[in-house]
Amino acid sequence: MNHPEVDEAKVDDYYLKIKKQAESAGYHLNPDVEFTKSLIKSIIINENRYGYGACPCRLSSGMREDDVDIICPCDYRDPDLQNYDACYCGLYVSGEILTGEKKLKAIPERRPSPEQREKIMINKKPESKDLPFPVWRCRVCGYLCAREEPPETCPICKVDKDRFERFI
């Protein structure tokens, strides 16, 4: 399908930006540049549509707070790279896929179903412990910090504040 509303120069810029970011943090973009750029184009389309770069291979609700786990890079990227050598969309791949030792294939969906997600939300009240500061965890990269509030931007993987969860 054609998406004439996103121009190619923007896709190229975005591609170079996240490629650099990925490589400096030890991640790899899919070496199939055409496939990768079409995913990036879709992320930009979603940014324009919803106001956040929702995962192109998942159905967005249009509400950021419901989709915060699937803003690219999603919460499921690292466990999927670990178990299946790629993220769900195939945008990020393992070193073995990069070198061609393994072949990229579609992987199962790890994100809980809409009903399961509702249950998780209800049960997700962290107990308050007797600590001088709460501990926050970045759900994308696992970075931990102890302070009143999470930082505006994760210093490690650069995602926004709302990607943090109360850890302890």
Next chain:
Amino acid sequence: MPMDHVDGDNKGELVLYALSTCGWCKKTRLLLEDLKVEFSYIYVDLLEGEERNEIIEQVKKYNSNLSFPTLVIDNDKTIVGFNEEKIREALV
């Protein structure tokens, strides 16, 4: 229902629920086109309001995870994800 239709050999009623932005959905659609089978498809992310809710409920009946692509054959058999082998097998 706003389904798009692709002509080809009739191998049963094939309905592909997909997202317009998703790489695996695109590969699935292209595979079906390559196999020259008749099918209908719908981009769920482009729907709004009642229509969207209706189609979402339909997809959930076959795939409670509400993930894409979901290919439904004869209102009965479901293939979730771009599983080339399974799709080829189902359509011989």
